[in-house]
Amino acid sequence: MSKERDYYFEQYQDRKMKKWAGFYLSEHTTMIEQEQKKKPVKKKTQMTWSEIDEVLAQAFQNQIEITIQKEELDSEGNYGADIKGRIQGHDELGLYVDGQKIGYDEIRHVQLS
Template identity: 30%
Template structure:
């Protein structure tokens, strides 16, 4: 078969016989880790943008939470890569100068008090 005949044969095949399945053909390349991560991300609650509180009100709620050992949800003046507000849920364990120490699932995090936008107690 000459080059010209093979090109004609290929062109006829793609024109009449070949049916592109689009994205279906790529789904086999997703690993189970990828699909579980996608499902986990989709199942997460999207945080609602809460109003900004003044520093005295934030301090009062954080102090009450520390004294009563109740969990708090702290919304920061930041957004994540998906443009959702960053929220930290944990227990107030103390403070250092202008930072508060929050226990999040057993890990300690220091957060600048000035980066806190809103706080609610659970």
């Protein structure tokens, strides 16, 4: 390398990173704080299909609110938040709770709320 080029890189300061660092850090720290506030959902007992069917039938007939834990895990191996609501309808593949379709095979645990 030439001496001029060496001098340039020794004196070079990237102001762009400094300009955006404050913005990035505030957004990033907010996101990290929100993630830390989330507590992992506890694993509930796996119910048999007949137990699930019995609770769902009672909830549908009496229009009782239910809480469902899906069998789904996130990338860190934690269960997602419980789904709460009333059963709005069903078909041969699953049921609708507060506008969300949940397949029968996705249900790990269900209880009356």
